[in-house]
Amino acid sequence: MKGESKIVVAVDESEESMYALSWCLSNLLSRNAAAAAAAAANNTTLVLLYVKPPLPVYSSFDAAGYLFSGDVIGSMEKYCDDMVHSVMERAEAVFRNFGTNMNIEKKVGSGDAKDVICHTVDKLNADTLVMGSHGYGFLKRTLLGSVSDYCAKHVKCPVVIVKHPKHN
Amino acid sequence: MKGESKIVVAVDESEESMYALSWCLSNLLSRNAAAAAAAAANNTTLVLLYVKPPLPVYSSFDAAGYLFSGDVIGSMEKYCDDMVHSVMERAEAVFRNFGTNMNIEKKVGSGDAKDVICHTVDKLNADTLVMGSHGYGFLKRTLLGSVSDYCAKHVKCPVVIVKHPKHN
Numbered sequence A, B: 001m002k003g004e005s006k007i008v009v010a011v012d013e014s015e016e017s018m019y020a021l022s023w024c025l026s027n028l029l030s031r032n033a034a035a036a037a038a039a040a041a042n043n044t045t046l047v048l049l050y051v052k053p054p055l056p057v058y059s060s061f062d063a064a065g066y067l068f069s070g071d072v073i074g075s076m077e078k079y080c081d082d083m084v085h086s087v088m089e090r091a092e093a094v095f096r097n098f099g100t101n102m103n104i105e106k107k108v109g110s111g112d113a114k115d116v117i118c119h120t121v122d123k124l125n126a127d128t129l130v131m132g133s134h135g136y137g138f139l140k141r142t143l144l145g146s147v148s149d150y151c152a153k154h155v156k157c158p159v160v161i162v163k164h165p166k167h168n
Helices: A015-038 A070-098 A113-124 A147-154 B015-038 B070-098 B113-124 B147-154
Strands: A004-011 A043-052 A103-110 A128-132 A159-162 B004-010 B043-052 B103-110 B128-132 B159-162
Touching (some): A004 A015, A004 A113, A015 A043, A015 A070, A015 B015, A043 A070, A070 A103, A147 A159, A147 B147, B043 B070, B043 B113, B070 B103, B113 B147
Parallel strands (some): A128 A159, B004 B128, B043 B103
């Protein structure tokens, strides 16, 4: 057993990903905090990971063949940056609500969500990945199979897939 | 929040499902036990679920068209019953090793593992399902898609998919 453990929570703009974060705080981290009181060596870091969609750098033509203007690309970039900020702020509010004093790290990736999540979990040598079952929100990037399916298959550590109760 | 919570662990003859049980005991239940010390109202039951494969009742012909003799069917039934016993015994040993004093329930289902697991989780109104990523062992019933994939999609509660480290 290594002394430090890392739990990655993949967050996005969905209600479900915030619910997954709450689940993690209630079921993995708060209990961990109780355990940590007994065993001070225990050191868990919660990593909030948000993945920005890849920007249309290579092809700035839309489906109908029109060239996106610089304005559109600029506003898309701004939208993405605003989204990162908003999601992270919300996640931190959820975290603060639980009143745990765990370490927290924020990471923002860019690209195909499933690849970025798997790569990050692997690189951090994370102990657990927690994510919503739907998503990954932006532009419904999930039409060709869900991100959580892919991650459950490809990451090495245990994966917790959390559904929002309202979606049931 | 209901007072009682149920965690279903799907066990089978694989190393991985025993590892999933250990993960659950280390990460969900033992912390829960620490929390329970503080809040006595907390009452968690661990449900060990084993699913026996469906017996060839409707068709006792094998792939080559031969009729299975009563002996073969009898020995298959015996094999299945022995397997239930062996898996449950092993699971209880893992459980005892952790020295938690949680409630434990054993359930044995029969049929298509994915349907039985989803149905049981639903019927028990379970809070969490924990299972290995491979399996469900017997006769490699997973060729047409893994049981964990299916369960992650179909059960209402959070699903933890645990991989055996050796399989990575």
